[in-house]
Amino acid sequence: MSKEIFFMKGNEALAEASIRANCKGYFGYPITPQSEVLEYLSEEGVKRGMVVLQAESEVASINMVYGASGAGFRVMTSSSSPGISLMQEGISYIASAELPCLIVNINRGGPGLGTIQPSQGDYFQSTKGGGHGDYKLIVLAPSTVQEMADFVFDGFYLAEKYRNPVMILADGALGQMMEKVSFTKTLEQNLFDKSSWTTTGKQNSRERNIITSLHIQPEKMEEVNLHLQKKYKTIEENEVQYELINSENMEYLFVAYGLSARISHRTIEIANENGFKCGLLRPKTLFPFPHKILEELSPKLKKIFVVEMNAGQMLEDVKLSVEGKCKVGFYGRMGGMIPSPEEVFEKFLEFQKQI
Amino acid sequence: MSEEILLDEKIICEEFDCVWEKPETLTENKMHYCPGCGHGVVHKILMEVIEEMNLQSETIGVAPVGCSVFAYNYMNVDMQGAAHGRAAAVATGIKRMLPNKIVFSYQGDGDLAAIGTAETIHTANRGENILVIFINNAIYGMTGGQMAPTTILGMKTSTTPFGREATSQGFPFKITDLIAQLPATHFVTRQSVHTPNAVRYCKKAIQKAIKYQKENKGYCLIEVVSNCPSGWKMTPLVSNKWMEENMFPQYPIGDLKDNGILITKKEFTK
Numbered sequence: 001m002s003k004e005i006f007f008m009k010g011n012e013a014l015a016e017a018s019i020r021a022n023c024k025g026y027f028g029y030p031i032t033p034q035s036e037v038l039e040y041l042s043e044e045g046v047k048r049g050m051v052v053l054q055a056e057s058e059v060a061s062i063n064m065v066y067g068a069s070g071a072g073f074r075v076m077t078s079s080s081s082p083g084i085s086l087m088q089e090g091i092s093y094i095a096s097a098e099l100p101c102l103i104v105n106i107n108r109g110g111p112g113l114g115t116i117q118p119s120q121g122d123y124f125q126s127t128k129g130g131g132h133g134d135y136k137l138i139v140l141a142p143s144t145v146q147e148m149a150d151f152v153f154d155g156f157y158l159a160e161k162y163r164n165p166v167m168i169l170a171d172g173a174l175g176q177m178m179e180k181v182s183f184t185k186t187l188e189q190n191l192f193d194k195s196s197w198t199t200t201g202k203q204n205s206r207e208r209n210i211i212t213s214l215h216i217q218p219e220k221m222e223e224v225n226l227h228l229q230k231k232y233k234t235i236e237e238n239e240v241q242y243e244l245i246n247s248e249n250m251e252y253l254f255v256a257y258g259l260s261a262r263i264s265h266r267t268i269e270i271a272n273e274n275g276f277k278c279g280l281l282r283p284k285t286l287f288p289f290p291h292k293i294l295e296e297l298s299p300k301l302k303k304i305f306v307v308e309m310n311a312g313q314m315l316e317d318v319k320l321s322v323e324g325k326c327k328v329g330f331y332g333r334m335g336g337m338i339p340s341p342e343e344v345f346e347k348f349l350e351f352q353k354q355i
Numbered sequence: 356m357s358e359e360i361l362l363d364e365k366i367i368c369e370e371f372d373c374v375w376e377k378p379e380t381l382t383e384n385k386m387h388y389c390p391g392c393g394h395g396v397v398h399k400i401l402m403e404v405i406e407e408m409n410l411q412s413e414t415i416g417v418a419p420v421g422c423s424v425f426a427y428n429y430m431n432v433d434m435q436g437a438a439h440g441r442a443a444a445v446a447t448g449i450k451r452m453l454p455n456k457i458v459f460s461y462q463g464d465g466d467l468a469a470i471g472t473a474e475t476i477h478t479a480n481r482g483e484n485i486l487v488i489f490i491n492n493a494i495y496g497m498t499g500g501q502m503a504p505t506t507i508l509g510m511k512t513s514t515t516p517f518g519r520e521a522t523s524q525g526f527p528f529k530i531t532d533l534i535a536q537l538p539a540t541h542f543v544t545r546q547s548v549h550t551p552n553a554v555r556y557c558k559k560a561i562q563k564a565i566k567y568q569k570e571n572k573g574y575c576l577i578e579v580v581s582n583c584p585s586g587w588k589m590t591p592l593v594s595n596k597w598m599e600e601n602m603f604p605q606y607p608i609g610d611l612k613d614n615g616i617l618i619t620k621k622e623f624t625k
Contacts, residue, residue: 067448199433212436
């Protein structure tokens with residue numbers, strides 16, 4: 001049987017994928033540019049047996065996710081930047097209590113109420129924790145509608161494997177654009193045994209299960225922190241995903257994710273037509289960040305050029321990876337503006353000429 | 356000299372008929388609550404009801420932030436600890452996924468009526484089929500006795516050292532009255548646990564609410580007007596008297612709504 005191909009918006013593809021990935025509960029609040037997720041699931045999800053609830057706020061929806069995940073179910077929420085800011089408290093609790101769930105951020109321009117146009121300004125709040133305390137989310141960055149769908153499956157898998165919240169960080173353009181997509185991935189309902197920690201009613205055969213992030217004794221809280229840090233290290237060792245394009249004999253490396261990576265892909269084509277040997281590194285996981293490959297590549301490169309739709313956030317991680325072994329340049333637009341490949345090429349030329 | 360009599364726990368239990376036994380649904384942990392506080396009593400009767408109705412394996416509780424943040428140390432049922440004010444949202448998440456289980460949240464006045472007001476009201480307005488236990492002692496006990504939304508006018512707390520003043524600090528928030536008005540709520544009552552009689556009434560209310568939940572009747576709220584001897588800086592006895600004289604006129608004891616029907620209030624007379 002040939003695979004069925006759909007023509008869908010990124011948000012809809014993501015929502016459809018969540019149903020197919022056996023997600024059992026969705027709790028969300030409307031916000032542009034991600035409302036299609038809530039709308040799609042309110043109809044299709046409900047028809048196909050998903051619990052879908054429009055909460056009174058993002059604060060409530062993330063805490064509903066906390067409760068529902070603690071009850072042992074595969075659950076998710078989605079929002080856009082200001083809504084994700086509101087969720088940060090709940091995400092910190094979820095990370096501390098080690099509750100698997102999927103959080104989708106269809107990034108729009110900020111700060112403040114900002115704009116509804118696409119942005120990558122939430123890189124910091126997504127990859128560096130976001131709320132209080134030392135914790136990390138696993139952050140996946142799709143750059144096509146196909147990946148908007150695929151990363152839902154990967155996201156739930158990673159969330160449950162590590163008992164850690166996973167974020168899909170995509171910009172508003174990826175949420176709104178229509179592309180062809182097929183749903184080829186599957187995800188079993190009961191991947192991992194959760195009975196040792198979920199609150200489903202205390203059976204005589206076991207002690208009560210308690211889900212909490214409170215450990216008032218500092219010795220105990222430090223233990224929890226050490227355990228979390230160990231887990232993040234394991235994730236960094238095992239789960240890095242990236243795409244390396246046109247890397248043979250390259251002298252210049254572009255680094256970009258999401259929509260910026262699509263733009264940069266065209267830019268390196270223009271650059272190569274103009275006689276530059278350019279490659280592109282596209283991180284698919286922003287945490288864990290592909291430090292190692294950058295570290296390996298950087299001594300062989302003339303220069304690295306980072307492209308983002310923000311003021312230079314991933315740029316810091318690139319610089320940390322390179323450790324001064326290679327000159328790193330940057331071009332970014334902010335506030336919902338999307339750079340054109342030609343514009344990026346011009347900025348690259350300026351940077352390339354610098355000594 | 357007569358033989359020394361050792362008042363050993365074992366001897367007492369052996370020699371006398373057992374009149375009360377700790378339910379299985381309470382753990383062995385010693386409670387951290389201050390002497391005279393109502394929390395321990397409410398924990399006890401709630402857990403007695405869960406055991407009497409044979410619901411230990413069916414119950415999931417949600418603990419708040421506040422004095423009862425450690426409720427799960429005492430209640431021997433599966434529990435989740437929520438962020439401050441978010442217990443109703445967490446309980447909603449659990450109940451929506453496990454509609455056949457008994458779900459309760461246990462919250463104080465700051466948690467339920469200040470920081471968690473939105474979650475409280477909307478959970479009630481959706482008629483979530485859960486039980487919310489609301490301990491109203493008109494003060495923030497855990498953080499050291501600051502003003503609560505339910506602090507009564509003139510009452511001195513560490514953040515209302517001259518007494519709560521309506522003009523700058525607002526009026527005591529009667530959130531239970533507000534919730535009773537919402538069409539989706541099924542049973543809303545205000546109780547206390549300061550006398551044996553009151554404890555019996557409160558326990559009956561809990562039994563009723565759990566029964567309603569089993570019958571899928573919807574949202575039930577039990578406010579327990581309680582004392583806080585430490586926060587109020589009174590002895591337990593004095594605090595109970597003060598509660599009767601000052602809190603009850605503001606928060607009259609009795610059902611506000613039952614079976615989804617508002618109960619017409621009699622004028623409260625002292």
